[in-house]
Amino acid sequence: xxxxxxxxxxxxxxxxxxxxxxxDREPDAHERGCxxxxxxxxxxxxxxxxxxxxxxxxxxxxxxxxxxxxxxxxLAIARAEVRRGRRLPLDRPGPDQTxxxxxxxxxxxxxxxxxxxxxxxxxIRSCAVRLVDPGDPSLATDLAEDAGDAAADxxxxxxSDVTVSVRVSVLSTAGNxxxxxxxxxxxxxxxxxxxxxxxxxxxxxxxxxVEDVHGD
Amino acid sequence: xxxxxxxxxxxxxxxxxxxVLPAIAAAVxxxxxxxxxxxxxxxxxxxxxxxxxxxxxxxxxxxxxLVEVDVNVATAGTRxxxxxxxxxxxxxxxxxxxxxxxPGTIAVSVLTxxxxxxxxxxx
Numbered sequence: 001x002x003x004x005x006x007x008x009x010x011x012x013x014x015x016x017x018x019x020x021x022x023x024d025r026e027p028d029a030h031e032r033g034c035x036x037x038x039x040x041x042x043x044x045x046x047x048x049x050x051x052x053x054x055x056x057x058x059x060x061x062x063x064x065x066x067x068x069x070x071x072x073x074x075l076a077i078a079r080a081e082v083r084r085g086r087r088l089p090l091d092r093p094g095p096d097q098t099x100x101x102x103x104x105x106x107x108x109x110x111x112x113x114x115x116x117x118x119x120x121x122x123x124i125r126s127c128a129v130r131l132v133d134p135g136d137p138s139l140a141t142d143l144a145e146d147a148g149d150a151a152a153d154x155x156x157x158x159x160s161d162v163t164v165s166v167r168v169s170v171l172s173t174a175g176n177x178x179x180x181x182x183x184x185x186x187x188x189x190x191x192x193x194x195x196x197x198x199x200x201x202x203x204x205x206x207x208x209x210v211e212d213v214h215g216d
Numbered sequence: 217x218x219x220x221x222x223x224x225x226x227x228x229x230x231x232x233x234x235x236v237l238p239a240i241a242a243a244v245x246x247x248x249x250x251x252x253x254x255x256x257x258x259x260x261x262x263x264x265x266x267x268x269x270x271x272x273x274x275x276x277x278x279x280x281x282l283v284e285v286d287v288n289v290a291t292a293g294t295r296x297x298x299x300x301x302x303x304x305x306x307x308x309x310x311x312x313x314x315x316x317x318x319p320g321t322i323a324v325s326v327l328t329x330x331x332x333x334x335x336x337x338x339x
């Protein structure tokens with residue numbers, strides 16, 4: 001099975017290069033209904049427009065011709081930027097406040113994907129992270145110390161609450177028969193712990209959908 | 217400071233004395249858990265990609281006498297992004313005050329955790 005490197009995948013699992021390859025055509029059925037691809041296409045369009053503008057400036061003024069390797073740098077940064085997605089507040093903002101400290105949705109998704117990689121028999125195909133509305137009493141916690149219990153490195157304030165949704169594929173072989181409930185529970189615990197430790201926000205809900213189980 | 221496309225409005229005056237921006241970059245990179253500054257196209261513009269600088273990833277502007285700072289970083293994952301972001305904000309504020317400036321909003325974004333930053337080396 002050919003795997004797309006995690007660093008090139010959008011939250012829906014699609015390779016950013018695949019979206020870029022189709023930027024000049026109409027969006028396909030998946031892209032039309034996918035918020036990750038819709039946002040990525042919009043960002044890539046802006047990059048395309050900016051690149052065209054820069055190219056025109058170079059034609060007008062040859063002194064502006066970029067050095068070799070600049071295209072590679074532009075594409076590297078563009079790929080990274082498009083993948084990063086939304087920025088989530090690290091501290092729970094108060095009413096009508098915005099948080100000045102944020103983390104990219106992609107960074108959180110990467111932490112979550114690594115949990116699956118470490119588990120060995122789980123491939124996380126897609127991952128979505130959503131901020132919990134502090135006004136939602138069914139999900140929001142009020143435990144300022146909760147996220148800090150695991151370490152003494154506790155900043156002031158209340159960390160944000162997030163929910164995580166993942167779609168996974170589970171490897172179950174003759175020598176390593178998987179109990180789906182056990183795998184899901186292990187994955188859920190791993191995600192909560194990793195996000196708390198590496199990101200510092202509270203995961204208040206993890207939805208896991210096992211899309212398929214495959215063997216040798 | 218010449219490249220603030222997308223961040224500075226007409227009322228905002230870029231300020232980046234040569235000694236302040238490198239000092240702030242050094243303060244950010246000295247925070248445990250920070251692995252790199254992360255330049256962004258939207259904040260710095262395409263020009264910054266062509267003419268890379270060691271301080272890319274940090275933008276400063278002054279608004280009504282306050283110095284506002286936007287910092288984008290990658291972290292190692294060995295320490296929580298939240299703890300790192302808080303310490304960056306504290307250190308940048310202290311650095312500005314030590315240079316006689318009054319800090320305004322100091323925004324910190326952790327763009328990458330525990331992996332390479334997709335950024336080719338300077339050069």
